Amino acid sequence: MASPNPLQRTTPIVHLPLLILAALFLGPMIWLFATSLQPREQVGKVPPELLPRQYYVTEGAEHVYVTPPQPLGTAKLLVVPGGGPNAGQQLLVDPAQFKDGKLTQRVRVADREEARTFDAQLIRPVAADSVLVKEWLLSKYAKKKARVFYVAPTEVKSEVKPVWGNYPEAIKALTSGEKDKGRPLSELLGLSVYPWTPKGEQGRTITFLTYLSNTLLVAVLGVTGTVFSSALVAYGLSRIQWKGREALFNITLSTMMVPFPVLMIPLYSVFRALGWIGTLMPLWVPAFFGGAFNIFLLRQFFMTIPNELSEAARIDGCSEIAIFFRVILPLARPALSVVALFHFLFVWNDFLGPLIFLTRPETFTMGLGLQQYQSQNGGSEHHLLMGASALLVLPIIVLFFFAQKTFIQGISTTGMGGR
Amino acid sequence: MVAYGWGFVFGGKLIDGDKVTTASPENIQAYRWMASYSKKLGVDAVQRFRSGFGSFASAQNPFLSGQLAMEIQGVWMYNFIKKFADGMPWGAAPFPAPAAHPELRGAANAEADALVIPTGSAHPEEAWAFIKYTQQQEVMEQLCLGQRKHSPLKRVSEEFYAKHPNPYIRLFAELGASPNAWSAPKTGVWNEYGRELTTAADKIGNLTLTPEEALGSVQERIQISYDRDRAIFMRRAR
Amino acid sequence: MSPLERRKLATGLLFTSPWVIGLSVFLIYPLLAALYYSLCDYSVLLPPVFVGLDNYIELFQDKLFWKSLWNTTFFAVGSVGLGVVVALTLAILLNSKVKGLTFYRTVFFLPSLMPLVAGSILWFCMYAGQGGIINTLLAKIGITGPAWLSDPSWAKIAIIFMAVWGAGNSMVIFLAGLQDVPMSLYEASIIDGANWLQRLLHVTIPMVSPVIYFNVVMGIIGGFQAFAQALIMTSATGAPEQSTLFYVLQLYNVGFMDLRMGYASAMAWVLFIIILGLTFMATQLSKRWVTYDR
Numbered sequence: 001m002a003s004p005n006p007l008q009r010t011t012p013i014v015h016l017p018l019l020i021l022a023a024l025f026l027g028p029m030i031w032l033f034a035t036s037l038q039p040r041e042q043v044g045k046v047p048p049e050l051l052p053r054q055y056y057v058t059e060g061a062e063h064v065y066v067t068p069p070q071p072l073g074t075a076k077l078l079v080v081p082g083g084g085p086n087a088g089q090q091l092l093v094d095p096a097q098f099k100d101g102k103l104t105q106r107v108r109v110a111d112r113e114e115a116r117t118f119d120a121q122l123i124r125p126v127a128a129d130s131v132l133v134k135e136w137l138l139s140k141y142a143k144k145k146a147r148v149f150y151v152a153p154t155e156v157k158s159e160v161k162p163v164w165g166n167y168p169e170a171i172k173a174l175t176s177g178e179k180d181k182g183r184p185l186s187e188l189l190g191l192s193v194y195p196w197t198p199k200g201e202q203g204r205t206i207t208f209l210t211y212l213s214n215t216l217l218v219a220v221l222g223v224t225g226t227v228f229s230s231a232l233v234a235y236g237l238s239r240i241q242w243k244g245r246e247a248l249f250n251i252t253l254s255t256m257m258v259p260f261p262v263l264m265i266p267l268y269s270v271f272r273a274l275g276w277i278g279t280l281m282p283l284w285v286p287a288f289f290g291g292a293f294n295i296f297l298l299r300q301f302f303m304t305i306p307n308e309l310s311e312a313a314r315i316d317g318c319s320e321i322a323i324f325f326r327v328i329l330p331l332a333r334p335a336l337s338v339v340a341l342f343h344f345l346f347v348w349n350d351f352l353g354p355l356i357f358l359t360r361p362e363t364f365t366m367g368l369g370l371q372q373y374q375s376q377n378g379g380s381e382h383h384l385l386m387g388a389s390a391l392l393v394l395p396i397i398v399l400f401f402f403a404q405k406t407f408i409q410g411i412s413t414t415g416m417g418g419r
Numbered sequence: 420m421v422a423y424g425w426g427f428v429f430g431g432k433l434i435d436g437d438k439v440t441t442a443s444p445e446n447i448q449a450y451r452w453m454a455s456y457s458k459k460l461g462v463d464a465v466q467r468f469r470s471g472f473g474s475f476a477s478a479q480n481p482f483l484s485g486q487l488a489m490e491i492q493g494v495w496m497y498n499f500i501k502k503f504a505d506g507m508p509w510g511a512a513p514f515p516a517p518a519a520h521p522e523l524r525g526a527a528n529a530e531a532d533a534l535v536i537p538t539g540s541a542h543p544e545e546a547w548a549f550i551k552y553t554q555q556q557e558v559m560e561q562l563c564l565g566q567r568k569h570s571p572l573k574r575v576s577e578e579f580y581a582k583h584p585n586p587y588i589r590l591f592a593e594l595g596a597s598p599n600a601w602s603a604p605k606t607g608v609w610n611e612y613g614r615e616l617t618t619a620a621d622k623i624g625n626l627t628l629t630p631e632e633a634l635g636s637v638q639e640r641i642q643i644s645y646d647r648d649r650a651i652f653m654r655r656a657r
Numbered sequence: 658m659s660p661l662e663r664r665k666l667a668t669g670l671l672f673t674s675p676w677v678i679g680l681s682v683f684l685i686y687p688l689l690a691a692l693y694y695s696l697c698d699y700s701v702l703l704p705p706v707f708v709g710l711d712n713y714i715e716l717f718q719d720k721l722f723w724k725s726l727w728n729t730t731f732f733a734v735g736s737v738g739l740g741v742v743v744a745l746t747l748a749i750l751l752n753s754k755v756k757g758l759t760f761y762r763t764v765f766f767l768p769s770l771m772p773l774v775a776g777s778i779l780w781f782c783m784y785a786g787q788g789g790i791i792n793t794l795l796a797k798i799g800i801t802g803p804a805w806l807s808d809p810s811w812a813k814i815a816i817i818f819m820a821v822w823g824a825g826n827s828m829v830i831f832l833a834g835l836q837d838v839p840m841s842l843y844e845a846s847i848i849d850g851a852n853w854l855q856r857l858l859h860v861t862i863p864m865v866s867p868v869i870y871f872n873v874v875m876g877i878i879g880g881f882q883a884f885a886q887a888l889i890m891t892s893a894t895g896a897p898e899q900s901t902l903f904y905v906l907q908l909y910n911v912g913f914m915d916l917r918m919g920y921a922s923a924m925a926w927v928l929f930i931i932i933l934g935l936t937f938m939a940t941q942l943s944k945r946w947v948t949y950d951r
Contacts, residue, residue, distance in 0.1 A: 014750050021747065022764045025822065029768065031790055032779050229675045236672025242665040243658070248673060255684055257936055259882050261905050262925040265694065265918050266687035269701070289679025320668050349772040351885045352905075356913070367774040371889060374778055382782055389775040396770050400763075407770075408762075411826050412833035466804050610914045614894045621898045625809070640720070651698060654706075 029393075036170075036387040037162035039136065041068050043382040052162045057133060057155055066149065069131035069156045076126045078150065079103055082119035090123065092132075092150065098122065126150045138165045163383075170387035171208040208388070210362060211369040218283045218365065219347040225288035226343045227336055233290045234298035235324050239310055249299070255292045264356050271357060282357040283350070283365075287343065294339045297413070301335035302328060338410035341403060348396065366392055421528070422620035423613060424491075425449040427601040428514055428526045433612070434604040439645050441616070441638035442631065450623050450630035462626050475499075483507065493528070494568050497585040511587040513594055525597035531571055569595060607652070608644045615641060695923035700916045712923035722924070724899055725907040732813055732903065733880030736820035741872055744824045748831035749861065762832070766825035777889035780819040781806065784890075806890055809900040816886050816901060827872050834868035835861070870943045877939075878932055884909065904928060 031050070035043055038052040056063040076092050081103050097104045103120035131153050135146040237249050271282045305328060313323045329336070347365075354368040364372065370388050400407060423433065429452070431445030440446070457465050472481040481487040482496075483504040490496075491514060500509055516523040534553065536546045552558060556572055560579045563570045567585055569592040580589060594600060603609060619633040658666070670677070695712055697705035716722050747765055751758055768776070783790050784805040792802035803811045842860050851859065862869070884905040891901040893910060904924070912921030 014753055014755055018750055018755065018761055021750075022761055025768060025825075026764050028779055028783060028822065031783060035782070229679075233673045233676040236669050240665055240669045240672065242669030243662065244666070245669060248677075251680070252676070255680065257878065257932060258684065258688060259878070259925075259928055259932055261882060261908055262691050262922075262929045263684065263687040265912055265922055265925065266690035267683065269690070270682070270687065286679060286683050288675065289683065290676035295676060320672070324672075345770065349774075351772075351774050367772050370778070371774050371885075374889065385778055386782065389778050392772055392775045396772070397767065400767065400770060404763075407766075408829055411829045466807055469807065608915070610910075614910065617894050618899050625898065627809075627898065636720075651700075655703060 032386055032393070033390055035383060036166055036390045037164065038166075038383050039163050040383055043386075051160050053158050054136065054161045054163070055133065055156050055158045057149055057151060057157075063159075064147075064149075065136040065161075066133035066156065067136050069133050069153060071153075072126065072128065072130050072132060072150070075128040076150075078123040078126055079120040080123060081105070082121070084116060084118045087118075090148075092126065095125075127152070129153060131156060138163070138169060166383050166387040167391065170384040170391065208366075208369065208391070211364050211366045214280060214363055215348065215365040215367075218280055219344050221284040222287040222347050223340045223343050225284060226291055226294055227340050229288050229290040230294035230298055230339060231329065231332065231336065232324070233295050234302055235320075235328060237295065238299045238302040239305075239323070239328065240320060252292050252295055256296070260352065264352070268356060277357060278359045278363065280358070280363055283347070283353055291343075294343070297339060298332065298335055300413075301332060305331055334406070334409070337403075337406050338413070341399075341406055341410060344399075345396070423603065423616040424528050424601075425453055425620075427528070427599075428523070429517060430520060430523045430526075432601075433616075434606065434645070439612075439638050439642040441619075441641065442634040446634055447630045450620070450634060453620070454623050454626060454630060457624050457626050462624075465624070480504075494585065494588070494591040497587075498567050501584075511590055513590070523599055525594060526599040526601065527594040527597060529595050529600040529602050571595070606645065607648045608641060611644055612637075612641050691922045691925055694919050695926050697919040698917075699919035699922070701918050702916070705919060708919070712920045713927075715920070716923050716927065721899070721902065721907055725902045725904045728813060728900065728902055729881055729883065729904040732817060732820075732883055733877050735813070735817045736883075737873055737876035737880055739817060740821050740824035740827060740876060741869060743821055744827035744872070745831050745865070745869070747828045748835055749857070751828075751832060752835045762829070765828055769823045769825035769827075771823065773885045774889060776819060776823065777886045780815070780822075781890045784815055806901075807897055809898040812891060812897060812900045816883075816890060819886065819890075820880075820883075827876070830868055830872060831865065834865045838864040866946060867943075870939065870946075874936060874939045877935055881928065881932060881935075 034050050034052065038049075039054055042049060042053060054065050055068055056065050058064075072092075075095065077095055077098050079091055079093055079098055080089065081087055081091060084103075084105055084107055086105075091103075093103060093105075098120060101119060101121075102117050104115055104117050107114055107116045129152070130150050133149050133151065133156055135148070137146055237245055237252075267282070268277070271277050274281075276282050276285070309327055309331075310323055313327050318326070349367065350365070351367045351371065354365045355371075358364055358368060361369075361372075370392060373388065374385060426433065426443075426446035426449045429445045429449040431443045431449055432440050433446075434440065435443075468486075472486065480499065480503060482490045482492070483500065496511075500507060513525055513527060516526065534550050536543050536550070540546060553562065554572070556570075556574055556576070559570050559572050560576060564579065564582060567583070569575075569583075569588050570579065575592065585591075603613070606612070615637045619628075619637045622628045622633050623630050694705055696707060696709060698708050698711075699705035751761055751765075755761070771779075789802075789805070791805070795802040805815045806812050838861065842864065843856060846856050846860050882905055883903050887901045887903045887906045888909075891897070893906070893914070894902065905928075908921050908924045908928070911924065912918050
């Protein structure tokens with residue numbers, strides 16, 4: 001052909017829309033991680049900033065990180081009163097309150113306020129253009145008292161500095177019912193991993209790590225159950241010729257159309273009759289009985305394995321179970337890993353199931369714990385909220401980079417399963 | 420202020436015996452007054468102003484950051500001011516009554532945390548012993564001092580007020596005892612009623628519906644639910 | 658039945674027994690039980706009381722039933738429609754063997770893996786009114802953004818955008834489908850003088866139509882069950898003005914908040930019938946519009 005095949009040419013014009021779309025898709029993820037590393041005050045800022053930035057003042061050689069500067073507005077005086085509620089402390093007062101070495105201050109007496117006068121020592125006047133900065137503390141519940149500085153605005157500088165401490169803070173914040181204690185992370189480790197005890201033990205703290213271990217427990221048990229049982233059933237539906245096989249398969253297909261909301265209320269009653277409500281069992285036990293989608297996926301795969309292999313094994317005198325374990329399963333590893341991966345993802349992302357079936361905070365999974373935190377605090381500490389969300393997302397991203405091929409292959413085959 | 424509270428300020432009730440009285444004249448007056456601000460300032464401006472509010476428990480709380488000059492809040496606000504805006508000058512006063520009805524003065528939302536013993540508890544006797552313990556004056560005052568609340572008991576010691584850090588604590592205690600103090604109706608359909616009222620307040624505030632329309636349809640709907648709920652209750656009680 | 662057939666039957670049943678048990682206990686029984694509950698007044702705390710069709714009669718007269726149905730339909734159609742268009746476009750763009758395919762594929766696919774809870778919280782923070790990053794960026798190009806989740810006219814659209822952001826898995830499926838389109842068809846059309854638009858409309862889309870059909874059906878079934886996004890990004894009442902009161906959210910409210918499980922079961926069965934109906938309709942339509950391999 002004289003003219004070059006237009007299909008072989010990669011038009012450069014494709015790159016522009018792709019780049020724009022990539023920026024749009026990547027944007028929210030970047031914002032998630034950026035915000036999770038910002039100090040508390042920067043998150044609510046209007047207009048929002050991307051890079052985490054912290055203010056600091058220099059004291060000698062070191063940087064003391066501080067809150068964003070607040071202008072004082074008018075000139076004030078820094079005094080140390082000899083008596084009253086602020087005795088011995090530095091206090092910022094209006095010049096009108098201080099005369100001839102005496103400070104007039106409004107003081108609480110019982111439940112009223114009265115003006116009292118105390119001796120006071122003048123430290124220095126504070127210029128009107130000064131700003132107030134407080135020592136920046138990671139946790140709003142920290143016991144340490146924040147030092148206050150009154151300095152000229154030029155002394156307050158800012159630098160780009162990510163706040164990695166937000167992550168442990170987020171972990172502590174997700175702790176239910178123990179928010180007022182500044183416990184070190186090490187003390188919180190190594191607690192509750194047996195969520196199906198009838199009542200919590202004394203002194204146990206429910207933390208993010210509890211949620212994590214619950215989720216992992218459900219995931220591991222669920223993956224084991226579904227891989228094994230779905231493979232078993234798929235084998236029965238594909239490698240053995242028996243009457244009623246097609247009928248059962250068609251029933252299986254049709255169950256994929258039943259929406260979970262129809263089942264969830266009676267299931268709740270079933271689980272309550274079994275005594276499983278309040279434990280994690282409703283979330284992983286059903287996986288041991290197979291799932292329609294996984295059965296379908298594995299059956300399609302098993303049908304691609306040549307019959308000769310099974311026949312040869314049968315002639316050798318192998319029982320069906322032996323053929324299943326020794327011949328079919330090893331060949332099915334790619335499909336089994338897809339099933340395992342998908343179920344793991346499902347458990348990690350599951351929200352409605354835990355919401356309905358879990359009642360005690362020590363059994364909550366991560367998604368549920370995160371949602372409870374968000375709904376109880378009205379989305380208060382956005383930087384912690386983003387930090388906690390990032391913690392929920394990071395393992396999935398890591399998993400993706402390790403198992404990319406399985407992911408892509410798996411998704412493609414499910415879609416092509418429609419053919 | 421909760422969406423369902425405005426009616427009480429004007430003397431309206433949400434349920435009166437058998438009847439659901441959402442669309443009573445007092446309630447309509449209350450919500451008309453609320454909608455008048457949207458009319459005066461423009462719905463768009465109000466929505467935009469409100470959407471810029473930071474979250475409650477933060478330094479960007481609209482009252483603590485200076486966006487709002489005043490707010491209806493409760494005795495807990497002292498804790499939030501201390502935590503996020505320490506040193507901010509503030510005061511507290513009861514919400515005024517309509518000029519024509521001074522007898523409605525002192526309308527305030529009085530709710531309490533309740534200790535309950537559910538049916539089928541494993542240790543009802545012990546639970547009851549604990550409840551009795553918490554209701555003793557010294558114990559209750561200790562708890563309320565820790566939480567910076569006022570005491571729900573009739574007898575309060577002067578020492579409690581002297582020790583209490585909230586300078587307006589007596590005001591809250593007085594409002595709690597006011598004859599015009601109100602609380603959400605205790606009925607099985609309150610969940611639904613509350614949701615409907617929140618939506619109605621939204622619609623009235625956005626000038627989508629008039630107070631008569633919005634409250635009227637809520638009353639219609641909840642009257643049915645309320646009757647049904649009571650019929651079921653009666654049937655089961657037999 | 659011959660002894661061999663009998664043995665095969667026994668083995669087959671043995672292998673499939675976990676599923677048969679599971680099916681009966683965790684699916685068939687609850688499905689039928691839900692039907693029974695839907696004919697009862699059931700508050701979970703006390704045993705159900707048969708009331709006949711009362712729940713269904715009340716349901717069809719309930720304003721919130723119709724409102725939530727409308728909201729959900731709007732969301733399902735909007736998110737699936739827009740999602741499929743975006744996913745297909747991305748797949749077609751990526752199918753031309755661009756440099757950095759893996760990078761682009763990762764970027765577009767990753768959001769679909771995010772847990773719904775985390776994604777909802779993230780977009781909730783991004784939409785936050787005036788101070789939100791989305792409106793700030795829009796302002797930089799001169800557009801005054803709406804109040805998104807606080808504006809009744811925009812709230813559903815805001816959630817749809819988040820759903821489209823997660824359409825990456827559809828894109829991967831489309832990519833696989835596109836790669837299956839035989840080159841010979843494209844070459845034949847070029848010989849016939851077709852330009853890119855004609856190639857797109859007459860070769861690509863018809864050949865990919867089974868995959869489009871699959872994505873649309875699965876998307877709609879999923880879209881009708883949307884729940885977590887509405888709960889987390891707005892509230893249990895579907896504020897503002899119930900514009901994001903999705904069907905399953907209303908079901909959850911009625912069942913687990915108002916404790917009217919019988920009524921909620923009626924809602925659930927109606928949802929089931931709707932989904933069955935839509936799937937049936939889609940199958941009928943696919944016979945007209947979808948071309949399979951001849």
